[in-house]
Amino acid sequence: MSAAKNINITLKIWRQKNAKAKGQIETYKLDNVSTASSFLEMLDQLNEQLINSKKEPVAFDHDCREGICGMCSLYINGRAHGPDTGTTTCQLHMRKFNDGDTIYIEPWRSKAFPVVKDLVVDRSAFDRIQQAGGFVSVNTSGRTIDANATPVPKHDADRAFEAAACIGCGACVATCKNGSAMLFVGAKVSQYALLPQGKVEATQRVLNMVRQMDEEGFGNCTNTGACEVECPKGISLENIARMNREYLKASII
Amino acid sequence: MALTGLFLCLFLAGHLAGNLQLIFSDASAFNKYALFMTSNPAVKLLSYLTYISILFHAVDGFLLTYQNVKARPIGYAKNNPSKNSSFSSRNMAVLGTLILVFIVTHMVNFWAVMHFDEKMPLQTISVNQMGAKIDYYITTDTGKFFPTDSLQLNQMGIEIRNRTEFYNKEANVIMGEGYKDLHKITVAFFKDAKTGLIATIAYVLAMFVLAFHLLHGFQSAFQSLGLNNPKYTPAIKGFGKAFAIIVPLLFAAIPVYIHFFLK
Ligand code: HEM
Ligand code: SF4
Ligand code: FES
Numbered sequence: 001m002s003a004a005k006n007i008n009i010t011l012k013i014w015r016q017k018n019a020k021a022k023g024q025i026e027t028y029k030l031d032n033v034s035t036a037s038s039f040l041e042m043l044d045q046l047n048e049q050l051i052n053s054k055k056e057p058v059a060f061d062h063d064c065r066e067g068i069c070g071m072c073s074l075y076i077n078g079r080a081h082g083p084d085t086g087t088t089t090c091q092l093h094m095r096k097f098n099d100g101d102t103i104y105i106e107p108w109r110s111k112a113f114p115v116v117k118d119l120v121v122d123r124s125a126f127d128r129i130q131q132a133g134g135f136v137s138v139n140t141s142g143r144t145i146d147a148n149a150t151p152v153p154k155h156d157a158d159r160a161f162e163a164a165a166c167i168g169c170g171a172c173v174a175t176c177k178n179g180s181a182m183l184f185v186g187a188k189v190s191q192y193a194l195l196p197q198g199k200v201e202a203t204q205r206v207l208n209m210v211r212q213m214d215e216e217g218f219g220n221c222t223n224t225g226a227c228e229v230e231c232p233k234g235i236s237l238e239n240i241a242r243m244n245r246e247y248l249k250a251s252i253i
Numbered sequence: 254m255a256l257t258g259l260f261l262c263l264f265l266a267g268h269l270a271g272n273l274q275l276i277f278s279d280a281s282a283f284n285k286y287a288l289f290m291t292s293n294p295a296v297k298l299l300s301y302l303t304y305i306s307i308l309f310h311a312v313d314g315f316l317l318t319y320q321n322v323k324a325r326p327i328g329y330a331k332n333n334p335s336k337n338s339s340f341s342s343r344n345m346a347v348l349g350t351l352i353l354v355f356i357v358t359h360m361v362n363f364w365a366v367m368h369f370d371e372k373m374p375l376q377t378i379s380v381n382q383m384g385a386k387i388d389y390y391i392t393t394d395t396g397k398f399f400p401t402d403s404l405q406l407n408q409m410g411i412e413i414r415n416r417t418e419f420y421n422k423e424a425n426v427i428m429g430e431g432y433k434d435l436h437k438i439t440v441a442f443f444k445d446a447k448t449g450l451i452a453t454i455a456y457v458l459a460m461f462v463l464a465f466h467l468l469h470g471f472q473s474a475f476q477s478l479g480l481n482n483p484k485y486t487p488a489i490k491g492f493g494k495a496f497a498i499i500v501p502l503l504f505a506a507i508p509v510y511i512h513f514f515l516k
Contacts, residue, residue, distance in 0.1 A: 012331075014330075025330050075329060077331060078329065078331045078332045078333030078334075078336075079333050079336060079337075104330060104331035106329055106330060106331070109325050109327055109328060109329055110324060110325055111323065111324050111326055112324070175334075175337060177321070177325075177334060177338070177343055178321035178324055178325075179321070179324035179325040180321070180324070217323075218324055219320060219321040219323075219324030219325070220317050220320055220321055221477075222317070222321070222342065222345060222473065223342065223469075223472075223473040223477065224339070224342035224343060224469075225337070225339075226334065226337040226338040229336070229337035229338070230337055237476065237481060238481050238482075238483075240476065240481075241476050241479045241480065241481030242479065243479075244476070244477060244478065244479035245479030245480075246479075247479075248478070248479055
C-alpha cells in the first residue's frame, strides 16, 4: 500500500435545515485530508472546521462504522456508498480520491425516504415493511422447538444466509432509477421463504410486505440490475425473482 | 408487462417468418400468406390478441413509468447510472414509445391499405399470347383467370365488387376471388423514387430501437415472472441477446433488399 499523503478537496454537499426546508447544494473547501482517513472521518474533519468557524455542522447518519449496521448512507459522486462496490460508506477510504477532486455528497433520494436534515433521511419505511411480515411467529409458551431440531438442506441454508446479510441500508432504493425497494424486500422475503420455519406464513408474508412496500411509495422494479451492483452486501437479483415467484404463487392460491 | 412483452416477441417471430417471403418466395406465395392472415379465423383471433397486447403493454408501460418517476420527486445533482445499469434498461419507456410510433405508421402504410383501401390492386399475371403480353387477374380458385382490361371484362358480363370479388352481373353470382397485391404495394412503397429511401432508412432505424428494447426486455420478462435460476438464466440471457439482434436485423434486411437490390 502506498504511503498516506494529504490532499485538498472541494465538497459539494446537500444542506437542508429540516424536513420542510427547501435545501440546496453548498460548496466547501477542505485542506489536508489524509488519504489514510475514512470517508466519514473526512466529514468529521469538515464538521470540526465548520464548528470552529461557528457554522452548523453537516448532519449525516452513521453508527457502527464497520459495515454492519446499515446506518451510513450518502450518494457520493453519483453512486450509492461511493465509487467502491461491495462496501458501505463507512468502509470507503479517502485513498480512493485525488488531490483537487470535487466530491458531490447527497442524501438518498426517494419519496419513501424523506430528508430529515442535510444528509440524513428517514428510513422507517423499511421498518414498517419488516413489521408487515418480516418475521416468523414463534410460540413462547415454554415448549419452543430447538431451531437446530429442524433439518435445513445446506443449499437452502446458504441462500437464506446470503439473503439475511442485507443490512437495510437502502442503497438499493437510492441507486434504482425507479426508487424501488425490491432488492431489500426480496432479501427479507427470501430469508424466510427458504427455511422450513418461514414456510408456514409464506403466503401472507409476501402479500403483506409487498402491499406495505407499495403503500410507502417505492417505485416498481424494471430489472435494471443497478441495486445488485451497488448493494454493499452483494444481495443477488435472484432474491427479487424468488419474491416474484412467491408473490405469484400467493396471488393464485 | 412480462406476459404481453413475451407474447409480442412470439408475434415478432411469426410476423418475421411471413415477411421473409417477400425475399425468399414469389409474389403469389406472399399474397396467399397475406390473404390467409386477414381471413383465417384462428389468425384473426391471434391478431386481436396482438392488438390487445400492444395496447395493454403500452398503457401498462406508461403507468409503470409514471409511478416510477413519482417515486423520486427530487433527483440527484450528480448521478452516474452508467456504472451500474445498461442504456436499454434505463430507456425502455422512450424506446417503447418510439416503437409505438413505428407500429402506428407501419399499420397506416400496410395494414390499413390491406383492410380498407378501395384502390388496392389485385394480383395479375402476364401471359404470352401470340407474341403479345396480356395481363390476367389470378384468383384464389385456381385455374380461373380474368382479363385486366376493363372493357374486355365488361364484355364478359363480369364486374369486380367488394374490391376482390368477380361477379357475373346477370346471374349475380360470384365467379372467383382475386388476391390483393400486398407484395406490389410493399415493393412500390420501398422503391418509390421520392420517399422509398427515407422509408427504408426510417424502417432500419426503427429496428435498431426494437433491438435495444429487446436487449433488455427479453431477459427482463423472465426475471419479472420469477424465472431466475443459476442454471437456466445464462441461457435465457444468451438467447435473448441473439433474438434481440437477429430478429430486428432480418426485419431490416427486407426493405434494404427491396430498395437497393430487387430488380
Ligand atoms: C413488438 C413490440 C414490443 C415487444 C416485443 C416488447 C417487448 C417487451 C418486453 C419483453 C419487456 C419486458 C417485460 C418485463 O420486464 O416484465 C418490455 C418492457 C417494456 N415495454 Fe415493450 N415491447 C414492445 C413494444 C412496446 C411499446 C409499443 C411500448 C410503449 C409504448 C413498450 C413499452 C415498454 C415499457 C415501458 C417496458 C418496461 C419497463 C421497463 O423494463 O423499464 N413496449 N417490452
Ligand atoms: S439489499 Fe443491499 S442495498 Fe438494499 S438495503 Fe439490503 S444491504 Fe442495502
Ligand atoms: S456506519 Fe454502520 S454500516 Fe456504515
